Amino acid sequence: MSFVTVRDVFQTYDRRPIIERVNVSVEEGEFISIVGASGCGKSTFLRLLLAQERPTRGTISINGAPPATEPGLDRGVVFQKYSVFPHLTVRENIVAGESFRTGWGRFFGANRAAALARADEVTVRCGLDHVADQYPATLSGGMQQRLAIGQALAARPRVLLLDEPFGALDPGTRLSMHDFLTELRTETGMTVFMVTHDLDEAFKLGDRVLVFDKPRWDPHDPNAYGATITYDFDARDGGIPFQQLKDDTHVFQAH
Known part of the structure; x- marks a missing residue:
């Protein structure tokens, strides 16, 4: 059984969908990097994992426990x-x-x-x-x-959530923080979710890289649809798509 299980999660603010149909399973000790364009729900997803917010629909469970209603010590x-x-x-x-x-x-x-x-x-x-x-x-x-x-x-904590933790640091300090986080993760065995805009950082640190994007787009109403996980890359295998996406023929281009 997976350690963190996200099933059919939707989040809507004032009838405006932010994320929709998010499904992912994460094993204990995995490092999950989260990337995507600004405003596509990455930080919202992190707040849902923290239980700072509750999803409009769907469930998030850690270690098989019932969905949390508020942030906890785990x-x-x-x-x-x-x-x-x-x-x-x-x-x-x-x-x-x-x-x-x-x-x-x-x-x-x-x-x-x-x-x-x-x-x-x-x-x-x-x-x-x-x-x-x-x-x-x-x-x-x-x-x-x-x-x-x-x-x-x-x-x-058993799960560490990082929201752009190194975005304001200079390049040298950022690299030293990468080493620091890698060492801590090895020592503690924690499960880590990290939001970043830096694709190199995402693939360097993460075991998997989740890409959030809007698969549906209405040019007349850009807010009509929410974002979801469109790609799940295995960063340990040269970026090969993970699990059910391994047969996907699309290629995510990093610019």
Whole structure:
């Protein structure tokens, strides 16, 4: 049985279809890259996976559980904009990430000491141990994004959702973040969904690359139809279409 199962999912805003007939199954530990034109529902799909939104139709299940009605601790998320607490140090941000599991509970006494020790382990993993007592504003963009990912990991999610996490970084920092994410994924075995506009990045990091697009288009009403998964490429096999799409004769051209 697949770990993440998406069945016949539709999402509509004010009668305007955003995505429609989305079906996909993902095994635990897979890295799924999501690409497509702006406005074709990629971030909407990520919010549905997070359970920040509920689909108009269809179901999304993780590990066979009933569809979630709100974000849970089994899912972590990192956005392009650094989602960390500016008034907390690097170490305190990591502790805050772990506190998500206790409903924003505070740690005291021996529990706090243990939480700080675990936070130090995360800062080492993230390459931030030398700035653990500094505040986010003093860090570079790459360091802040490492902190955001470390904070998400501190909550020990089974699914990590990334929405353009490296889009605002310079090329050198972006490459180092690719290495960092690959190492973390190997160490943790998490299932990852990443939205990106960079096709090279999508195929480099992903096991599979899902392409969102509108297969139906009305020139008189561009919003008449929603987007769906039009291609499912196996990035581990030179871009060969995955599973049921292996017999598809179309070729996705990367420009």
